[in-house]
Amino acid sequence: MSELRQDPITKEWVILATERAKRPEELRIERQARPAERYVASCPFCPGNENRTPDSVLELPREGEETWQVRVVPNKFPALSREGALARRSTGSWHRVSGVGIHEVIVETPDHSLTPALLPAGDVARILEAYRARFDAVSADPRIAQVTLFKNHGAGSGTSLEHPHSQLIATPIISSHLRAREYEALRHYDDFGACLLCQVLEQEIHEKTRLVLESEHFTTLEPFASRVSFHTHIYPRRHMASFGEVTKHELEDLAGHLKTVLAKLYWGLGNPDFNYTIHSAPAENAGVRYYHWYLSIIPRLTQMAGFELGSGMSINTVLPEAAAEFLRHVTLGRSENLARRTPVHAANGFRKG
Amino acid sequence: MSELRQDPITKEWVILATERAKRPEELRIERQARPAERYVASCPFCPGNENRTPDSVLELPREGEETWQVRVVPNKFPALSREGALARRSTGSWHRVSGVGIHEVIVETPDHSLTPALLPAGDVARILEAYRARFDAVSADPRIAQVTLFKNHGAGSGTSLEHPHSQLIATPIISSHLRAREYEALRHYDDFGACLLCQVLEQEIHEKTRLVLESEHFTTLEPFASRVSFHTHIYPRRHMASFGEVTKHELEDLAGHLKTVLAKLYWGLGNPDFNYTIHSAPAENAGVRYYHWYLSIIPRLTQMAGFELGSGMSINTVLPEAAAEFLRHVTLGRSENLARRTPVHAANGFRKG
Numbered sequence: 271m272s273e274l275r276q277d278p279i280t281k282e283w284v285i286l287a288t289e290r291a292k293r294p295e296e297l298r299i300e301r302q303a304r305p306a307e308r309y310v311a312s313c314p315f316c317p318g319n320e321n322r323t324p325d326s327v328l329e330l331p332r333e334g335e336e337t338w339q340v341r342v343v344p345n346k347f348p349a350l351s352r353e354g355a356l357a358r359r360s361t362g363s364w365h366r367v368s369g370v371g372i373h374e375v376i377v378e379t380p381d382h383s384l385t386p387a388l389l390p391a392g393d394v395a396r397i398l399e400a401y402r403a404r405f406d407a408v409s410a411d412p413r414i415a416q417v418t419l420f421k422n423h424g425a426g427s428g429t430s431l432e433h434p435h436s437q438l439i440a441t442p443i444i445s446s447h448l449r450a451r452e453y454e455a456l457r458h459y460d461d462f463g464a465c466l467l468c469q470v471l472e473q474e475i476h477e478k479t480r481l482v483l484e485s486e487h488f489t490t491l492e493p494f495a496s497r498v499s500f501h502t503h504i505y506p507r508r509h510m511a512s513f514g515e516v517t518k519h520e521l522e523d524l525a526g527h528l529k530t531v532l533a534k535l536y537w538g539l540g541n542p543d544f545n546y547t548i549h550s551a552p553a554e555n556a557g558v559r560y561y562h563w564y565l566s567i568i569p570r571l572t573q574m575a576g577f578e579l580g581s582g583m584s585i586n587t588v589l590p591e592a593a594a595e596f597l598r599h600v601t602l603g604r605s606e607n608l609a610r611r612t613p614v615h616a617a618n619g620f621r622k623g
Numbered sequence: 624m625s626e627l628r629q630d631p632i633t634k635e636w637v638i639l640a641t642e643r644a645k646r647p648e649e650l651r652i653e654r655q656a657r658p659a660e661r662y663v664a665s666c667p668f669c670p671g672n673e674n675r676t677p678d679s680v681l682e683l684p685r686e687g688e689e690t691w692q693v694r695v696v697p698n699k700f701p702a703l704s705r706e707g708a709l710a711r712r713s714t715g716s717w718h719r720v721s722g723v724g725i726h727e728v729i730v731e732t733p734d735h736s737l738t739p740a741l742l743p744a745g746d747v748a749r750i751l752e753a754y755r756a757r758f759d760a761v762s763a764d765p766r767i768a769q770v771t772l773f774k775n776h777g778a779g780s781g782t783s784l785e786h787p788h789s790q791l792i793a794t795p796i797i798s799s800h801l802r803a804r805e806y807e808a809l810r811h812y813d814d815f816g817a818c819l820l821c822q823v824l825e826q827e828i829h830e831k832t833r834l835v836l837e838s839e840h841f842t843t844l845e846p847f848a849s850r851v852s853f854h855t856h857i858y859p860r861r862h863m864a865s866f867g868e869v870t871k872h873e874l875e876d877l878a879g880h881l882k883t884v885l886a887k888l889y890w891g892l893g894n895p896d897f898n899y900t901i902h903s904a905p906a907e908n909a910g911v912r913y914y915h916w917y918l919s920i921i922p923r924l925t926q927m928a929g930f931e932l933g934s935g936m937s938i939n940t941v942l943p944e945a946a947a948e949f950l951r952h953v954t955l956g957r958s959e960n961l962a963r964r965t966p967v968h969a970a971n972g973f974r975k976g
Contacts, residue, residue, distance in 0.1 A: 448934065
């Protein structure tokens with residue numbers, strides 16, 4: 271018989287449909303091709319084309335070179351306007367806020383053909399440093415209430431641009447989605463005198479069956495009530511409410527987890543489409559005892575359908591225990607790291623723009 | 624500048640990105656072909672193939688004929704088991720419930736090539752009658768807490784079967800998604816002494832700009848904080864908490880709305896993929912003053928991406944006012960009703976199974 275499990279973070283239920291459960295290797299996934307070209311002349315994120323984006327707000331250089339390795343630029347077609355005053359207007363049941371906010375693109379590597387799964391962990395650490403730097407900078411804007419960092423990988427994940435990139439959207443309001451998580455965490459703290467996620471992590475480490483990777487500072491696992499097949503969480507082991515509290519040393523460790531689990535998904539499941547996102551307390555709640563930030567990866571192996579949209583619940587046909595076992599057994603060789611030694615800038619004859 | 628609007632039902636925010644807003648007619652939608660064949664030998668829902676599904680739990684006959692027009696069968700690969708006891712188990716942060724529940728398929732018409740947009744309103748009323756009958760029957764099961772009725776139309780909506788059908792999933796728990804809506808509605812009732820949706824409807828009727836259709840018993844509109852382009856709600860004008868309270872007479876009127884708005888989407892936007900779902904109070908809350916059921920249509924014109932998954936908010940590039948105006952102007956001729964006079968059973972030489 272199937273089993274319903276409750277997500278301890280959202281309190282939402284997931285149907286683990288073991289009656290029609292699939293072994294992970296039975297998932298019919300067609301391997302997505304990755305882009306063939308390392309440089310695409312029409313791509314606004316390829317090196318040499320920097321004049322096709324707004325001026326960068328951050329560039330992290332490639333070690334020992336003059337070229338950038340990670341570049342953060344304002345989105346050319348932003349969902350929210352960087353300039354303007356925060357204004358609210360309410361009439362009857364309607365509440366409106368002016369669309370001020372910040373929408374940025376983090377270009378993850380100069381190489382059009384790569385993806386974090388194929389980068390060395392050190393390069394992934396630079397991407398995370400850029401996240402952290404922009405999270406801090408943007409949170410300091412008094413108009414900003416919430417910062418969402420996310421990546422869309424592959425056409426099925428909602429992205430239209432192929433060049434590897436993530437995004438940051440900072441909004442002048444807190445979403446009810448985040449508020450609901452905060453309320454649940456707060457209630458748990460008040461009931462048990464302990465952080466919900468610290469307790470979840472303790473229980474996961476004790477039970478072992480859903481663990482994928484452990485290191486000094488982070489734990490990667492398939493959550494107990496995985497909403498989709500291969501839903502993956504990376505938790506900091508140290509209690510931290512906000513992503514803004516993470517240290518540079520910890521980011522290096524997180525990069526190892528992120529690179530490794532993305533590589534396991536890439537090689538084990540054939541480069542599936544996915545989204546990942548960082549769930550953090552608002553920056554103003556840094557240091558609170560009840561909230562705990564984490565990174566969530568959602569592979570897009572199935573479509574969200576009417577049941578999910580109508581009820582909020584979801585149906586998952588791969589047990590997280592089976593997914594974790596599968597991922598633990600995906601081995602990564604050194605040859606699978608496809609970041610070439612020749613930087614794409616030089617390969618294409620471009621210099622720093 | 625863009626505008627953020629708060630959905631009064633969920634309290635979630637939507638970014639109406641008017642900076643990059645599209646006029647509805649600019650949406651690049653490729654017209655989806657509808658199935659060419661009225662009967663497909665391998666289709667388990669086509670008439671004559673009734674032995675390929677579990678025995679029906681309801682059949683509504685075609686007027687003046689011996690054949691069925693709407694047929695409800697247990698899902699052959701159910702997410703939940705119809706038989707079995709409800710059992711709960713909790714350990715630490717984990718809450719589990721045995722996977723008992725009901726998963727049924729509502730076959731909407733014998734004709735493989737049709738869809739409710741192309742059926743006469745009278746035929747759509749039979750589908751809604753089947754929903755209502757099964758909602759009642761299933762809600763009477765003491766193990767059942769919540770009933771979700773939904774339709775997935777087109778490959779992008781998460782369906783794999785082409786033959787027009789909807790589904791019912793009845794779960795032994797209430798989703799936190801529904802609970803959150805109930806809490807908000809309850810709080811509104813306690814603050815204002817009135818049903819939230821009754822007030823929303825009054826405000827919408829007063830403002831007119833988002834209305835699509837009005838009749839004696841129902842109002843169809845594009846909600847103030849439309850989460851996606853052409854997000855459409857159909858509200859009963861009479862206060863009713865549960866779908867189980869609707870009368871047969873009202874269902875005939877609802878069928879006219881549903882058929883008409885689906886036809887407007889079909890002809891106006893080129894048969895887009897969509898989901899629809901009925902948001903109802905749990906049957907045990909029938910009659911409460913604070914909740915109000917409605918039907919929600921979510922066209923799948925864009926992909927849900929990392930921002931939506933990470934923050935709960937969404938970005939919509941078509942203003943609901945523009946979508947409503949567009950839909951009001953889509954005209955439907957009598958020739959667009961493609962339900963043929965010859966029933967498919969007879970056309971294919973099949974008799975009642």
